[in-house]
Amino acid sequence: GESVGLHLPTLSVQEGDNSIINCAYSNSASDYFIWYKQESGKGPQFIIDIRSNMDKRQGQRVTVLLNKTVKHLSLQIAATQPGDSAVYFCAEIDPGAGSYQLTFGKGTKLSVIP
Amino acid sequence: EAQVTQNPRYLITVTGKKLTVTCSQNMNHEYMSWYRQDPGLGLRQIYYSMNVEVTDKGDVPEGYKVSRKEKRNFPLILESPSPNQTSLYFCASSLQGPEKLFFGSGTQLSVL
Numbered sequence: 001g002e003s004v005g006l007h008l009p010t011l012s013v014q015e016g017d018n019s020i021i022n023c024a025y026s027n028s029a030s031d032y033f034i035w036y037k038q039e040s041g042k043g044p045q046f047i048i049d050i051r052s053n054m055d056k057r058q059g060q061r062v063t064v065l066l067n068k069t070v071k072h073l074s075l076q077i078a079a080t081q082p083g084d085s086a087v088y089f090c091a092e093i094d095p096g097a098g099s100y101q102l103t104f105g106k107g108t109k110l111s112v113i114p
Numbered sequence: 115e116a117q118v119t120q121n122p123r124y125l126i127t128v129t130g131k132k133l134t135v136t137c138s139q140n141m142n143h144e145y146m147s148w149y150r151q152d153p154g155l156g157l158r159q160i161y162y163s164m165n166v167e168v169t170d171k172g173d174v175p176e177g178y179k180v181s182r183k184e185k186r187n188f189p190l191i192l193e194s195p196s197p198n199q200t201s202l203y204f205c206a207s208s209l210q211g212p213e214k215l216f217f218g219s220g221t222q223l224s225v226l
Contacts, residue, residue: 032213043118043204043217044157089157093212101172102147102212106156 008087008109019077021108023090028071030092030103035064035075038107039086047075047088077110085112116141120205120218127195128226135190135221137205145208146188147172147215148180150201157204162212163188195225 013019025033031052036044050057050064050073057064063076073090090105118139127133139146147162149172159172163182177199179191188207192199202222206215 034213036215041219043206043219044215045217046214049214101159101162102215103173104149104157106154 008107010109010111012111012113013080014113015080015082017080019075019080019084019110021075021077021088021110023073023075023105023108025071025073025090025092025105027092027094027103028068029096030094032093032095033064033066033073034091034093034102035062035073036089036091036104037084037086038089044089080110080112082112082114085110116216118205118207118216118218120203120221122221123219124222126224126226129196130194133192133195133223135192135203135205135223137188137190137218138186139188139207139216140186141207141209141216142185143207143216144185144210145212146182147206147212148178148188148190149204149206150174151204151220152201160190160203164211195223197225199223200225 034049035047037047038044048059048062048064050066061078065074087107087109089107091102093102121136144165148160149157151157158174160178161180163169169180202220204220205218208215
């Protein structure tokens with residue numbers, strides 16, 4: 001989930017297990033959502049996106065679920081691998097708030113235990 | 115290789131000494147933007163550009179300037195840096211709009 005203060009929420013999973021990273025967004029007008037992965041010392045990297053007219057979207061080993069009723073977004077990673085260890089950010093775009101502004105969540109740190 | 119290149123990677127400077135962080139992309143992207151990343155605050159947008167000669171403020175533009183004279187370059191200028199601008203800076207680009215951004219590797223700036 002989203003962080004409070006200076007410490008990121010941390011999720012530790014065993015290699016091979018599935019991971020679920022959650023994100024609560026606050027703006028009901030947001031219509032486009034993205035997940036980014038940031039490895040240590042690198043810039044964020046696009047993983048998957050979803051529009052508000054969809055509930056679910058699948059990629060390679062990743063699935064994003066969108067629940068607009070409770071303004072909740074989740075990223076599921078199947079068969080988590082050590083290379084999945086990173087900080088994961090959700091991001092949202094509100095088309096009415098200045099057409100090209102993107103707001104990021106504060107991130108969740110995923111640690112994969114070998 | 116498609117990439118966003120930022121320079122320098124690390125920079126230590128003193129208060130008031132003007133500096134420029136360069137950003138270049140080789141993907142012919144129209145949209146470019148700058149973010150700063152601070153512990154506990156996440157990524158916050160400083161400025162963005164929809165295309166050449168078109169720039170607009172993000173969430174935290176105070177103390178920064180940008181220019182977009184060419185499509186591939188989007189430098190970030192700090193005219194008079196202050197210690198509260200110590201941060202990790204990222205440049206990003208995308209084909210159109212802030213969807214599916216490609217990020218650079220970051221510039222760690224320390225203002226003493």
